[in-house]
Amino acid sequence: MASIVSEMPIAAADRREARIAWLLAAPAIVLLFLFILLPTFAVVLLGFTDFELGYGGFRFVGLENYAELIGDRTFRRSLWNTAVYTAIVTPISIVLALAIALLIEAETRAKAFFRTVYFLPVASLLVAMATVWQFLFHPSIGPINTFLAGLGIPGPNWLGASGTVLYGLSIIGIWQSVGFNMVLFLAGLTAIPRELYAAAEVDGAKSRLDRFRLVTWPMLAPTTLFVTTISIINSVKVFETVKTLTEGGPNKASEVLLFTIYQEGFVYLRVGYASAMTVVFLAILVVLMFLQYRVLDRKVHYA
Amino acid sequence: MTANLSFGRILRFTLLSLGALIFLAPYIFMISTAGKAQSEIFSSSLSLIPEQWSYVENFTKALSRVSMPTLLMNGVIVCAMIFVVQIVVAIPCAYAMAKLKFRAARLMMVLVMLGLLVPIHATALPLYVAFDRLAVLNSYTALVAPFSISVFAIFLFLQFFRAIPDDLIHAARLDGMSETGIVARVVVPNAWPAITAFAIFSVVAHWNDLFWPLVVVTNQHYATPPLGLLYFRAAEAGDDYGALMAATLIITFPLVAAFLVAQKRFVEGITMTGLKG
Numbered sequence: 001m002a003s004i005v006s007e008m009p010i011a012a013a014d015r016r017e018a019r020i021a022w023l024l025a026a027p028a029i030v031l032l033f034l035f036i037l038l039p040t041f042a043v044v045l046l047g048f049t050d051f052e053l054g055y056g057g058f059r060f061v062g063l064e065n066y067a068e069l070i071g072d073r074t075f076r077r078s079l080w081n082t083a084v085y086t087a088i089v090t091p092i093s094i095v096l097a098l099a100i101a102l103l104i105e106a107e108t109r110a111k112a113f114f115r116t117v118y119f120l121p122v123a124s125l126l127v128a129m130a131t132v133w134q135f136l137f138h139p140s141i142g143p144i145n146t147f148l149a150g151l152g153i154p155g156p157n158w159l160g161a162s163g164t165v166l167y168g169l170s171i172i173g174i175w176q177s178v179g180f181n182m183v184l185f186l187a188g189l190t191a192i193p194r195e196l197y198a199a200a201e202v203d204g205a206k207s208r209l210d211r212f213r214l215v216t217w218p219m220l221a222p223t224t225l226f227v228t229t230i231s232i233i234n235s236v237k238v239f240e241t242v243k244t245l246t247e248g249g250p251n252k253a254s255e256v257l258l259f260t261i262y263q264e265g266f267v268y269l270r271v272g273y274a275s276a277m278t279v280v281f282l283a284i285l286v287v288l289m290f291l292q293y294r295v296l297d298r299k300v301h302y303a
Numbered sequence: 304m305t306a307n308l309s310f311g312r313i314l315r316f317t318l319l320s321l322g323a324l325i326f327l328a329p330y331i332f333m334i335s336t337a338g339k340a341q342s343e344i345f346s347s348s349l350s351l352i353p354e355q356w357s358y359v360e361n362f363t364k365a366l367s368r369v370s371m372p373t374l375l376m377n378g379v380i381v382c383a384m385i386f387v388v389q390i391v392v393a394i395p396c397a398y399a400m401a402k403l404k405f406r407a408a409r410l411m412m413v414l415v416m417l418g419l420l421v422p423i424h425a426t427a428l429p430l431y432v433a434f435d436r437l438a439v440l441n442s443y444t445a446l447v448a449p450f451s452i453s454v455f456a457i458f459l460f461l462q463f464f465r466a467i468p469d470d471l472i473h474a475a476r477l478d479g480m481s482e483t484g485i486v487a488r489v490v491v492p493n494a495w496p497a498i499t500a501f502a503i504f505s506v507v508a509h510w511n512d513l514f515w516p517l518v519v520v521t522n523q524h525y526a527t528p529p530l531g532l533l534y535f536r537a538a539e540a541g542d543d544y545g546a547l548m549a550a551t552l553i554i555t556f557p558l559v560a561a562f563l564v565a566q567k568r569f570v571e572g573i574t575m576t577g578l579k580g
Contacts, residue, residue, distance in 0.1 A: 020482045021405035028396035031452035036418045039426035117323040123562035127529040128551040132329045187574045
């Protein structure tokens with residue numbers, strides 16, 4: 001067998017290798033087309049139709065769905081709420097995660113213990129833990145408000161009032177994502193060469209703050225950029241807590257993008273209209289990724 | 304200097320402990336409330352140890368309303384099926400792209416990068432319509448099929464396979480090994496760290512996923528843990544928090560236990576997949 005392979009003319013051997021490569025990649029290519037490319041194409045197409053599940057035909061309506069979206073108060077509310085949620089969760093969870101990572105990195109003894117504790121929410125079933133948070137947030141019997149009452153502060157009806165529901169959901173979102181970000185920061189911190197700190201000290205960076213500003217922060221920049229992008233994307237995708245705890249309520253105060261799409265498409269079965277919403281959702285993700293590449297590119301040029 | 308240092312250390316330790324307490328609070332209250340009787344929960348005391356131990360009562364309730372073994376079993380079956388198919392599909396493809404003379408490798412790379420952008424939420428509507436037409440809603444097929452292809456797995460393995468020395472593969476070829484043999488006996492054993500990392504990433508993602516099961520499953524029989532808990536909440540009219548906490552405890556436990564046992568691998572896995580993703 002070995003001798004046959006080595007005696008084959010090079011062109012034939014190449015063709016054989018190419019054929020094997022196609023065979024090995026074939027299942028992946030077929031499935032990629034079937035479950036990613038085709039549906040993505042279909043969702044864009046469906047966005048131009050008035051297709052509703054349960055009704056036979058559909059017709060192309062051009063940009064009608066998009067025109068309707070612009071005037072749709074629920075959709076606009078949903079975009080706004082998603083933006084507010086993202087604007088709260090992303091910065092806080094990043095700053096907290098970085099702070100915790102720095103503290104843990106400097107810690108000598110209980111390092112592993114703290115890492116485990118802060119990471120625990122990432123490994124916990126979010127729907128289940130959301131249920132626990134609902135109890136914690138309960139207006140009358142919840143521990144949070146009982147605690148606040150002990151301090152003489154009247155606690156709000158966290159998830160039940162339109163003024164506070166997004167904050168409540170954001171707290172859960174932060175609690176759930178800090179551990180993930182922290183682990184990425186810890187990996188970024190260990191990758192910084194120790195010599196840089198020594199060099200900075202020689203150059204006169206005496207205080208810890210100086211060393212952070214001169215070494216840690218710039219060296220951590222790629223990690224920070226990455227964590228920021230992934231945090232924003234995950235926040236834009238918030239769904240589980242909303243579906244489990246509030247169903248978009250009260251009064252659409254916690255209506256978020258994926259929940260609205262879910263509601264329109266899979267509950268009211270207005271597939272065409274929900275597809276147009278999905279296209280907007282997809283466009284947001286594409287823009288975010290594009291921005292990340294742009295920033296990354298610039299970093300490379302300056303370096 | 305030493306006094307300063309120790310003050311810093313105490314401050315650091317206190318901050319970390321305080322934060323840890325806040326992060327653990329939901330678990331503490333979950334365990335505590337799961338053992339309290341309804342009347343005690345409504346007395347809204349902050350005491351953590353139940354006056355009367357009602358663990359048995361609450362757990363019996365939790366177990367009788369929704370079939371927990373079915374839920375957990377479904378979770379295991381679906382996650383296992385997804386992971387196995389993903390691996391079997393992605394590894395040969397990544398190998399072809401990394402190590403063989405494969406003309407389409409460039410194009411595949413572009414498709415993979417595009418695929419990374421598209422989450423299940425974006426493809427859910429057409430897939431739902433198609434599955435409805437094919438009458439495969441409410442089945443393991445519906446739960447597993449869309450995740451059979453993981454472009455992320457291809458992406459991750461590709462980077463790993465590129466680092467495997469070509470000589471190793473040439474040597475295997477000269478020994479008369481077929482390309483599939485090389486994948487199974489040379490490439491896979493060398494890629495264990497990537498495979499474990501991906502396993503953890505995949506299982507955590509699909510064990511926790513609510514969106515897709517919610518879309519394709521309406522029959523309790525095929526409910527995964529998150530969906531089952533949603534049913535349990537719906538069936539649990541009113542605020543029977545004792546039983547609810549017992550149910551959340553049962554459902555959260557398996558993955559948390561797995562994490563605590565293999566936490567080093569978990570953290571490594573999430574770091575590796577996180578940074579590459």
